[in-house]
Amino acid sequence: MSGDGQDVEALSETPERPSAIAQLINTDKDVIGEVTFHDVDGKTKVDIEVAGLKPGFHGFHIHTVGICEADAKEGPFTTAEGHYNPTHADHPNHVGDLPPLFVTTDGNAKLTVQTDRFSGQELVEAATGIIIHEKADNLSNIPDRYQSTEKDTPGPDKETLKAGDGGARVACGVIIAP
Template identity: 35%
Template sequence: MNASAMTPPATDEPPTTHRPFRARGGLALLGLAGMLTLAACGEGNDATTADPTGGQGAATAASSPGPLATATMRHAEGMEVGTAQFTEADQDAMRVSVEFSGLEPGYYGLHVHGNGVCEAESSAPDDPSETGAFLSAGGHLGGDDARHPEHAGDLPALLVTESGRAAMSFETDRLTAENLRDDNGSALMIHSGPDNYANIPERYAPEGPDEDTRSTGDAGSRLACGVIE
């Protein structure tokens, strides 16, 4: 037999092997496992993002107390100059937050008065013959039980900036829900001048502050008033 007749014909196709199919099968399984892992991680992240505080944030927002009372402040001419909020900070203190605008720069006396009536031109409750702006609000809250600046209604001085705006927030243990909302009610008052808190050095007054100073702090007339309600 001729040798050339026994030689198989030449071909360009590579020899058949099953290894590439096994490799592809392994990579496919690894890819599927990776996709499942990423999907599981994504679900975990979504859960964390949806409520990162575990519900505590919503509970805190829901439990934040709103203001116990508010006051809208107006000039004697009726123009609104701002608002105040009274919030129970805890069992022993009241937080007072105020925001005012349209006032001349400088310091002003700020007090809570013991009668919840803000009439622009009115008489004092204890002396009908005395008339003036917002005299209907009476004297300082707690004025019958102490002398200035120990009244329950004596508050920190208000500082108005050059822009005519004033904002401050503070806590006091002199104000309570009971004395703000007693039978007479109460009113927040901005006075026309600064409060000296009856601090009169002896070199100016050897006998100390007089009765007017011990009643009002010499804070001047009543500039703006708001019923606390």
């Protein structure tokens, strides 16, 4: 942020029509929320409003595939595959990594975030999805004092670097053009 208020001003000048949207469903296939994407001046404003989740922090990411099968053989919404990561970066620097979603004690959450990692149009063209995980994403922030069980060096292991240990997928949405 430049300190001159331009970033805040850009957020307030959001166009009426989003560049992309996603309806979120839970593992019972009920619609529980919506995510909208507004592309403005080379940045994307992401708005989420969701209900019916367990209180606390939840991992929240764009995933590679826009397929949301609640009854997928490998587990709910595994059909969305991994984090959207066309640059092949480590977690938490995947293009699709978003800040944690905080759900209040009544099960509701609202979050607005601005990013320059992707555009809504890009997500639609790439046929992506969006996932909410059951637990907080640790953002691969594992202090060196913790020894990985996979390797002989301290810090995060491959699994943590891949997805942040957010646990099961509790909600999913297919990102589409409005």
